[in-house]
Amino acid sequence: MNMLWLPLDRTLEVPLTRQLYHQLRQKILNGELQAGQRLASTRQLADELKVSRNVILEAYEQLYAEGFIQGLHGSGTYVSEGASLEQSMDQYPLSLTDNSSNKHETNMIDFRSGIPALDLFPRNTWGKLVKRVSIETSHTSFGYDSPEGRLELREVLTDYLLRTRGVRYHPNQLVITSGATQGLSLVAKLLISTHNEVIIEDPITHEIQSIFQSQGASLYPVPVDEHGMKTDLIPLDKKPNFIFVTPSHQFPLGGTLTIQRRIQLIEFARRTKCFIVEDDYDSEFRYEGSPISSLQGLYPERTIYIGTFSKILSPALRLGYLILPPELVERCRDLKWFSDLHTPSLDQLSLANFIEEGHLERHIFKMKKVYMRKRETLRSGLKASFKDKVEIFGDSTGLHLVARFIEVTFNDEVLKELRENKVKVYPVELHTMEKGAYKDCVILGYGNLSDEQIKEGIFRIKDALKI
Amino acid sequence: MNMLWLPLDRTLEVPLTRQLYHQLRQKILNGELQAGQRLASTRQLADELKVSRNVILEAYEQLYAEGFIQGLHGSGTYVSEGASLEQSMDQYPLSLTDNSSNKHETNMIDFRSGIPALDLFPRNTWGKLVKRVSIETSHTSFGYDSPEGRLELREVLTDYLLRTRGVRYHPNQLVITSGATQGLSLVAKLLISTHNEVIIEDPITHEIQSIFQSQGASLYPVPVDEHGMKTDLIPLDKKPNFIFVTPSHQFPLGGTLTIQRRIQLIEFARRTKCFIVEDDYDSEFRYEGSPISSLQGLYPERTIYIGTFSKILSPALRLGYLILPPELVERCRDLKWFSDLHTPSLDQLSLANFIEEGHLERHIFKMKKVYMRKRETLRSGLKASFKDKVEIFGDSTGLHLVARFIEVTFNDEVLKELRENKVKVYPVELHTMEKGAYKDCVILGYGNLSDEQIKEGIFRIKDALKI
Numbered sequence: 001m002n003m004l005w006l007p008l009d010r011t012l013e014v015p016l017t018r019q020l021y022h023q024l025r026q027k028i029l030n031g032e033l034q035a036g037q038r039l040a041s042t043r044q045l046a047d048e049l050k051v052s053r054n055v056i057l058e059a060y061e062q063l064y065a066e067g068f069i070q071g072l073h074g075s076g077t078y079v080s081e082g083a084s085l086e087q088s089m090d091q092y093p094l095s096l097t098d099n100s101s102n103k104h105e106t107n108m109i110d111f112r113s114g115i116p117a118l119d120l121f122p123r124n125t126w127g128k129l130v131k132r133v134s135i136e137t138s139h140t141s142f143g144y145d146s147p148e149g150r151l152e153l154r155e156v157l158t159d160y161l162l163r164t165r166g167v168r169y170h171p172n173q174l175v176i177t178s179g180a181t182q183g184l185s186l187v188a189k190l191l192i193s194t195h196n197e198v199i200i201e202d203p204i205t206h207e208i209q210s211i212f213q214s215q216g217a218s219l220y221p222v223p224v225d226e227h228g229m230k231t232d233l234i235p236l237d238k239k240p241n242f243i244f245v246t247p248s249h250q251f252p253l254g255g256t257l258t259i260q261r262r263i264q265l266i267e268f269a270r271r272t273k274c275f276i277v278e279d280d281y282d283s284e285f286r287y288e289g290s291p292i293s294s295l296q297g298l299y300p301e302r303t304i305y306i307g308t309f310s311k312i313l314s315p316a317l318r319l320g321y322l323i324l325p326p327e328l329v330e331r332c333r334d335l336k337w338f339s340d341l342h343t344p345s346l347d348q349l350s351l352a353n354f355i356e357e358g359h360l361e362r363h364i365f366k367m368k369k370v371y372m373r374k375r376e377t378l379r380s381g382l383k384a385s386f387k388d389k390v391e392i393f394g395d396s397t398g399l400h401l402v403a404r405f406i407e408v409t410f411n412d413e414v415l416k417e418l419r420e421n422k423v424k425v426y427p428v429e430l431h432t433m434e435k436g437a438y439k440d441c442v443i444l445g446y447g448n449l450s451d452e453q454i455k456e457g458i459f460r461i462k463d464a465l466k467i
Numbered sequence: 468m469n470m471l472w473l474p475l476d477r478t479l480e481v482p483l484t485r486q487l488y489h490q491l492r493q494k495i496l497n498g499e500l501q502a503g504q505r506l507a508s509t510r511q512l513a514d515e516l517k518v519s520r521n522v523i524l525e526a527y528e529q530l531y532a533e534g535f536i537q538g539l540h541g542s543g544t545y546v547s548e549g550a551s552l553e554q555s556m557d558q559y560p561l562s563l564t565d566n567s568s569n570k571h572e573t574n575m576i577d578f579r580s581g582i583p584a585l586d587l588f589p590r591n592t593w594g595k596l597v598k599r600v601s602i603e604t605s606h607t608s609f610g611y612d613s614p615e616g617r618l619e620l621r622e623v624l625t626d627y628l629l630r631t632r633g634v635r636y637h638p639n640q641l642v643i644t645s646g647a648t649q650g651l652s653l654v655a656k657l658l659i660s661t662h663n664e665v666i667i668e669d670p671i672t673h674e675i676q677s678i679f680q681s682q683g684a685s686l687y688p689v690p691v692d693e694h695g696m697k698t699d700l701i702p703l704d705k706k707p708n709f710i711f712v713t714p715s716h717q718f719p720l721g722g723t724l725t726i727q728r729r730i731q732l733i734e735f736a737r738r739t740k741c742f743i744v745e746d747d748y749d750s751e752f753r754y755e756g757s758p759i760s761s762l763q764g765l766y767p768e769r770t771i772y773i774g775t776f777s778k779i780l781s782p783a784l785r786l787g788y789l790i791l792p793p794e795l796v797e798r799c800r801d802l803k804w805f806s807d808l809h810t811p812s813l814d815q816l817s818l819a820n821f822i823e824e825g826h827l828e829r830h831i832f833k834m835k836k837v838y839m840r841k842r843e844t845l846r847s848g849l850k851a852s853f854k855d856k857v858e859i860f861g862d863s864t865g866l867h868l869v870a871r872f873i874e875v876t877f878n879d880e881v882l883k884e885l886r887e888n889k890v891k892v893y894p895v896e897l898h899t900m901e902k903g904a905y906k907d908c909v910i911l912g913y914g915n916l917s918d919e920q921i922k923e924g925i926f927r928i929k930d931a932l933k934i
Contacts, residue, residue, distance in 0.1 A: 018757065028726075029765070062756040065863075067725030082727035087743070121609040127601030130813075134594030142781040143915070144587040166516060178645060184808040211805055227534070258534030259495075260549035289486065289529040298496070298552060304807060314609040316812035338678060340649040345598075345783035347811055396532075450611070 008049060010015040016051055021059040028068050031084040037067060039077040069096045103273060109457040110424040112253070113400035113445030114282070114311060117370060121314050126357050128348065133349045141159075144438055145345050148329075149176025149321075149335040153352040157321060160355050161307070165280070166293035168300050169323050175332050177342045180281060180308035181317040182336075184208060187277055187304055188215040190328060191241050198245040203431035205251050207243070208279075211255075217241075219244050229258030230265040242304075243268070244276035247295045248283030252428055252443045254394015254402055255291055266299045276303045280397040282311040284364050287372050291397075301325055309351065309368065311399060311447075312364055318343045319343065374446045374454060380460040389467055399447035402428060408465055416446060423460035453464055471500075475516060483518055488526040498551040506536060508545040575922040577891040580867035580912030581749070581778060582721070584837060588781050592786065592826050597817045604816055610922075613813050614804040615796075616643025620819040624788060627822050628774070632747070635767050636790050642799050645810045647748060647775035647786040651675060654744055654771055656802050657683040657795060658708050665708040668696045670898035672718050673831075675711070675746075684708075688900040691717055693774035693860060695724030698731040709742035709771075710735070714762045715750030719895055719910045721861015721869055723759055733766045742792075743770045749778040749865040751831050754839050758864075768792055776818065777888050778866060778914075779831055786810065786818055798843060839868060841913045841921060848925040856934055866914035875932055878907045890927035 006023050008016050027033040039045075042060060046053040061078060063069045070080050115276065148154070161167040177183040194216035197355040200209070202221030209219060220240065223230050228250045234243075243265060247257035257265075269276050278295045286292065296305040306322035324332055337344065354360055374397060382390050382403055395401035408414065410427040418425060427446075428438035446454055475483050475489050494500040506512075509527060513520040527544060530536045537547050601614060615621070621638040628634040635734045643648040659665065661683035667676070668690030675706050676686060687707065688695050695717045701710075710732060714724035724732075736743050753759065763772040774785035791799055803809065820834040821827055829843035842862060849870055862868035875881065895911075913921055 006904070021757070058756065065723065065756055066759055067727055085730050085733060092588055107745050118606045118609040121606065123604075123606075123609075127598040130601060131594040131598035131893075134590050134597060137590075139585045139588065139590075142783045143582055144777075144782045172906060178807040178811070181805070185806055214805060256532065260534055260547065263552050264551055266552060285568065289525065289532055290488070292533055293492070310611075315611045315808075318607045318807060318809065318811045338648070339784075340645040340680060340785060342785065344645070344785045344814055373920055401855055418742065418770040 008051065011101050013048050016055045017058040017062075020051075020055060021062050024059065024063055025066075025068060028063075028079055028083050029085050032422075033079050034279075035079050035081045035083065037079045038308065039079065040277050051380070052269075054287050060284070079303045081378070085211050096218055106165070108419075108424055109449065109453050109460060110459060111426065111444040111446070111449070112443075113149065113423065113426065113443050113447075114315075115448040116311055116314065116399065117367065117374075117446060118314070118448055120367065120370065121462060122363055129353050129359075129360070130346060130350045133346055133353065138348055141345050145342045147333045147342050148162065148172075148174065149343055149351065150348040151343060153355075155349045156352045156355045156448040160360070161323075164284070164361075165291065166297035167305055167323060168297050170326075173324050173326060175322045175324065175329070175331055176348055177320045177336070178340065178343045179310060179315070180279070180316075180320040181207075182339070183209075183306040183308070183322045184211050184279070186322060186332055186335050187242075187306065188217070190332055191275060191277075192217045193241075197238065199238065199240045200235060200434045201245060201250060203428055204244070204246070205433050206378065208235075209433070215274045219433065223434070223437075224253050224255065226253070228255040228261060228382070231261040234264075234268060239272050240274050242277050244277045244279065245295070246279045246281065248280050248286075249397040250394070251279075251281065252331070252394070252400070252402060252426075253430055254398065254400070255397065257295070258398065262295055262298060265295070269299065269302055277306065278303055279306045279376055281306075281308055284312050285368055285371055285399065286397040287368070289374065289394050296323060312360070312367070313354075317347060317351075319347060365451055371447060372450065374449065375401065377451045377454045378444060378446045379459070381455055385458050385462050386467065401446040402441050403444055404441045405465065405467070406440065410442055411439075414465070418461065418464045421460045421464040423457050423464065425461065472518060472773065475518065481524045481913065484525040484529075487516075487518075488529050490604055491526065491530055491536060492533075495530075495546055495550050497553050500546050502546050502548045504546045506546065508544070511787050513567045513698060553809055571655055574919050575886075575891055577890050578867075578893065578894065578909075578911040578916070578924060579891065579912050580783075580914075582912060582915040583778050583781065583840065583866065584834065585781070585915055587834065587837065589826065589830055591723070593817065593821065596820050596826075600813055600816045600820065604813070608812050608816065609681060612809045614800045615639075615641065617812060617815040617819065620815045620822075623819045623822045627827070628790075630759060631751070631828075632792060633764035634772055635764050637793075640790065640791050640793060642789045642796070642803055643736065643802070643810045643815055644787045645787055646777060646782070647746070647773050647787040648674075648678075649785075650773040650775070650787050650789045651678050651746070653789060653799055653802050653806070654709075654773065655679050655684070657799055658742060658744075660708075663708040664705065666701060666705065666707045667900075668712060669710070669718060669757055669900045670719055670895055671713070673898050676900070679711070679836070681712065689903075690901070691720050691722065693720070693722045695722040695728060696732075698728040698735070701731075701735060706739050709740050709744050711744045711746065712762070713746045713748065715747050715753075715759045716864040717861070718746075719746065719863065719867070719869060719893075719898055720862070721863065724762070724846065729765060732762070736766065736769055736897060744773065745770055746773045748773075748775055749781050751863040752838055752866065754835070754842065754864050761926065763790060771795070779827070779834070780821075783912060784814060784818070786814060787924070792841065806846055822878070841916065841918065844918045844921045845911060845913045845925070848922055852925050852929050853934065867912040869908050869911050870911055871908045872934070873907065875934065878906075881932070885928065885931045888927045888930065888931040890924050 008019050042053050042056040045056045067080055068083050069077050069079050126293040154174045154274040158171045188211050192215040196217050197220055198212050198217045199222055201224045218229045222233050228247055229245055283291045302325055305323040379392055389406045391404040392404050428441040432438055475486050509520050509523040512523045535546055535550050536544050538544050621641045625638045655678050659682040663684050664687055665679050665684045666687045666689055668691045689700050695714055696712055750758045762771040769792055772790040846859055856873045858871040860869050892909040897907040899905055
């Protein structure tokens, strides 16, 4: 073998064997060392490089194991055939844009809905709980688990939901999901085949429309008023796969579905044998009276209930659940398995403890007062600033309200103006299917804004709208 | 209103208002109180039930808000129309089988592959870290995050993988997944349309076949020998969407793909413009020499690399990642978003710290010695018990090996015999597409068995096979 340039650097953390291996590998790959060429014996090379013979031996063994060289023991070591690769990617471009920049626009006041007060997440309690679970749980908890989730959590949740939401089911009907989005995506896979029809509120979160459509559904929109979906507008001859509703707090308009409409829905579902999918995303925060009982509790036979801890605790945890009629449970478990096997076990166990020890209910109680105050700041601020030019609705529950600004149209130009004024609001029209009826309405989320930010935000809106 | 039976129980934790509300609601739903019927005034009912008038008022307000009653203020309160529901589900059957039973068959020695030593999970270090992250992280970490995962983790991983696995990429090419299964499922959605062809090793994990097939792929199996996929058997006229390989440690047979075959694959992929999907599930535990460098490092332009922390840390964490060619990153982010928005943030941050502080490498170093010992116990035990009637292969790496038992056929009868002897082994034939070549081979996972269990397991196998 000709003399090779094999510089070993003793000051690096990389072991000499590894350095040697990498250099030889690279030279074989790029053709500097060619097929059939004989390598120096381990003894020769050790002498030459002034290293122990073991260094060479280990590097050769690794190259041999990977097929770069052959004839390790016996009459010499040779570079193998077929081990060089034409390199076309040395100037491999890495020009991806960094998505993390521009995301937190400085000093922007963002009325994005659905975000709880992040500064009040019970981080100490949660931190202690996850540590305790990690240290004390049985070691089997660190293995693969069942797709439907931990029994501990399913049992605690069953008890909690019956008590607080009138949801009736057996723990075996529950599948723990990685947030409500996964719940929606599982429901879509469970119930939709291509060209199936789904009856849906209009407006409804744009993302939900996309999830159902991406599964091949055709959406039939039914208008919404202050009492939720106008169920008498569902044509009697429709045969949808399911009806999707947010009965406790319609998103975005904020209405609560009346008992009459609930019963109409149930009667329709009974007659057409379709399912009802109930998305109950933030009903715990009801400021006028107690939370409304679930639709699921009235019609457990064919209602799928989607729940989440994103609003009452934190979206970062990605914890939610589905309650399913027994006939759908097994297939849902399979789909969950295909999607990610199961939701992380330690997170599930921590949540089970958090609920069981009463932390969740205490937290909700505390946060309800916080959000009530923020809501009041927003409502009174809007009223004071815009007087009879603003109309507020959908504010009985949850973390957002809808404001109608008389004579304003939230078109691109106005939105740009607002953004330049460092305030972000969310037009209802983003979420409508039949366009046009809510041009003057925006969604204002207040969960994660301080009173000062809310006031300053209203000021900036007023400044931008010039009304 | 006629006298109603409305028993309030002061010893219950449920507030009186809530009790009253529930009873009235139930009576309206079941028709005992009928539409148009007048309710007692709040004053009357308060007198009658000997409670404060506020109790009645609040219950009525809640019923009013939900539409059960009308005319709250003014000339009397009446039951609304359309608020009764024919109950058909009072004897709603809850006869679901409990899936958690029969799962941990007592005293069974289970040679299931791919499970790390659960009793050695670094629970104290992990527990401290998650607590610290929960208490110290910025409060924005408790909000919604980006689908590709936390930048902290992506940067630490990029550095770690370049160093340990020769994987070359920019942090923006990384998408954090909820385990490798989600990685596989995202790859399937990313690359497969109905009737697309995928070239795949045979045998290969049965679950992977299902994931690809459920996305509509037609699988073209290529046989595997002790050096991985026999790449020269790929027909030159094939135009697959991608080739799926486990080059570091073929599952289940355990071979390492030689450099010649890697280059053949890359040349094929270059010519046909297909992708290569590299599943690198347990290559960190290589007992003879260092881990084999990744295929991705040779061909980053069109290789998708699937990684996981399930084997080197714990499957319960559900943490894995995909490394993608730049052109696929954005669509993968979208798919991840649709599937569950993102992987839980606190888990990601804990893992980033765990790697950055050197715990992961120390843990792998420690576990490699543990697994080497277990592997030796298994190998020597098999050799001692079965002498020349057993052949062992695929044991250079990972948490399992393959044993061929000369003259044994692992059919249902033999497997039943084994199970009755309280030992579970996994036939290679479960994972083959072309059936028949591996009837005498089983996969023996040893990661989560003690030396004693391994020895006892071998004893039970011998007893059952009667050879």
